Amino acid sequence: MNLLVLNSGSSSIKYQFFRWPTETPACSGLVERIGLDNAVVTHKVLAGEQETTTVLSVELPDHEAGLREVARLLADPQLGVLQDPGEVEAVGHRVVHGGEEFAATVLIIPAVKEAIRQLFPLAPLHNPANYRGIEVAGKTFPQAKQIAVFDTAFHQTMPEQAYRYAIPTELYAEQGIRVYGFHGTSHKYVTEQAAQYLGNSDARLVSVHLGNGCSITAVRGGQSLDTSMGFGPLAGLVMGTRSGDIDPSVVFHLISQLSYTPEQVSALLNKQSGMLALTGLSDMRDITAAIEAGDANAKLAYDLYAYRIKKYIGAYAAALNGLDAIIFTAGVGENDALVRKLVCQNMDYLGVQLDEEKNTQRVKGIREISQENSPVKVLIVPTNEELEIARQCVELLETAE
Numbered sequence: 421m422n423l424l425v426l427n428s429g430s431s432s433i434k435y436q437f438f439r440w441p442t443e444t445p446a447c448s449g450l451v452e453r454i455g456l457d458n459a460v461v462t463h464k465v466l467a468g469e470q471e472t473t474t475v476l477s478v479e480l481p482d483h484e485a486g487l488r489e490v491a492r493l494l495a496d497p498q499l500g501v502l503q504d505p506g507e508v509e510a511v512g513h514r515v516v517h518g519g520e521e522f523a524a525t526v527l528i529i530p531a532v533k534e535a536i537r538q539l540f541p542l543a544p545l546h547n548p549a550n551y552r553g554i555e556v557a558g559k560t561f562p563q564a565k566q567i568a569v570f571d572t573a574f575h576q577t578m579p580e581q582a583y584r585y586a587i588p589t590e591l592y593a594e595q596g597i598r599v600y601g602f603h604g605t606s607h608k609y610v611t612e613q614a615a616q617y618l619g620n621s622d623a624r625l626v627s628v629h630l631g632n633g634c635s636i637t638a639v640r641g642g643q644s645l646d647t648s649m650g651f652g653p654l655a656g657l658v659m660g661t662r663s664g665d666i667d668p669s670v671v672f673h674l675i676s677q678l679s680y681t682p683e684q685v686s687a688l689l690n691k692q693s694g695m696l697a698l699t700g701l702s703d704m705r706d707i708t709a710a711i712e713a714g715d716a717n718a719k720l721a722y723d724l725y726a727y728r729i730k731k732y733i734g735a736y737a738a739a740l741n742g743l744d745a746i747i748f749t750a751g752v753g754e755n756d757a758l759v760r761k762l763v764c765q766n767m768d769y770l771g772v773q774l775d776e777e778k779n780t781q782r783v784k785g786i787r788e789i790s791q792e793n794s795p796v797k798v799l800i801v802p803t804n805e806e807l808e809i810a811r812q813c814v815e816l817l818e819t820a821e
């Protein structure tokens with residue numbers, strides 16, 4: 421089966437094209453820095469053992485433009501893998517918010533699209549891009565089945581004490597106001613990889629996903645037990661442009677004393693906060709460069725970012741009654757040695773002993789960056805949301821047959 425997977429994150433689009441059952445994609449790519457001055461597209465094609473990588477710099481003001489560029493590249497006579505768009509049989513979409521309605525992967529029918537649209541206000545940086553992705557794919561590959569894989573699905577195993585808010589019950593029962601949690605596809609994939617690597621399916625794991633959006637999840641026995649994002653993907657850790665945890669009193673103050681509208685508060689906390697607010701930059705590579713240039717704000721921002729992660733690790737170690745491993749993943753988690761060092765330092769009370777040298781080595785695949793005898797292992801596990809989405813799409817199509 422020819423299967424295309426589209427993963428729209430808040431700052432990027434990742435895509436993989438599979439000739440299933442081969443799990444190594446025939447073509448894959450990454451569109452980064454969408455909406456910043458120049459987007460970068462890294463497009464890879466695998467022919468036999470030979471991989472060709474093309475890097476393009478294109479102006480891409482938004483996700484829709486990015487998705488059109490991906491569709492163009494896939495069918496490009498020189499750089500593409502499709503003779504004809506009709507070859508794509510299924511398109512798997514990452515959809516960030518599935519709300520109360522979706523606890524599992526589903527075939528996209530008009531009612532599913534509408535439900536995804538209804539959730540725009542709760543995931544304003546994601547569901548609109550996911551929806552556009554479904555529209556662009558529908559037009560480009562009209563004969564393909566379209567499937568939605570939700571970030572929220574993996575967290576459906578959380579116990580009620582973790583997913584309920586202490587607010588009147590009818591707001592939960594009638595309005596679905598509860599913790600949903602996000603990045604579920606990534607947390608599922610990396611914790612499965614880690615459990616396999618450790619040879620312990622019951623390991624107490626804390627998965628730290630640091631991309632443009634960031635979240636942290638406590639996992640044991642393949643089940644999500646608690647997670648830092650909540651009703652929408654705004655709570656918890658400090659992110660590229662999102663504040664993470666903030667006292668709701670700040671929201672009342674902004675509205676009642678400073679005349680913000682609710683839309684302005686949403687834009688402030690989702691798009692103008694986080695690392696961007698503290699440094700003027702949202703891409704961690706740019707912020708690292710600013711630290712190297714002696715920028716004190718950039719240093720403070722890194723400290724604040726890492727301190728928040730450290731606090732959550734402490735909380736989840738308590739929730740899990742101890743830790744077997746901490747997993748770093750996604751763009752920042754996999755690549756940024758300074759963040760990992762700041763998070764792991766002064767955690768010997770928990771049994772976390774980072775090996776500073778291993779931490780800075782660049783090696784592909786899963787790697788262990790803790791000291792040999794560290795009671796808690798620290799792992800870098802590259803995430804692969806696209807492969808996990810592909811597997812779930814194939815499972816759905818096979819059971820539907």
Ligand SMILES: Nc1ncnc2c1ncn2[C@@H]1O[C@H](COP(=O)(O)OP(=O)(O)O)[C@@H](O)[C@H]1O
Binds near residue numbers: 633704752
């Ligand atoms: N080599 C690197 N060093 C530090 N940060 C990196 C590196 N590569 C990517 N990143 C950071 O990863 C983030 C994007 O991660 P990603 O998981 O692709 O995000 P998303 O899916 O949320 O769009 C950006 O902040 C980027 O700066």
Ligand SMILES: CC(=O)OP(=O)(O)O
Binds near residue numbers: 431516653
């Ligand atoms: C849910 C979320 O924040 O996703 P991303 O990190 O891909 O933006």
Ligand SMILES: [Mg+2]
Binds near residue numbers: 429631632
């Ligand atoms: Mg992402």
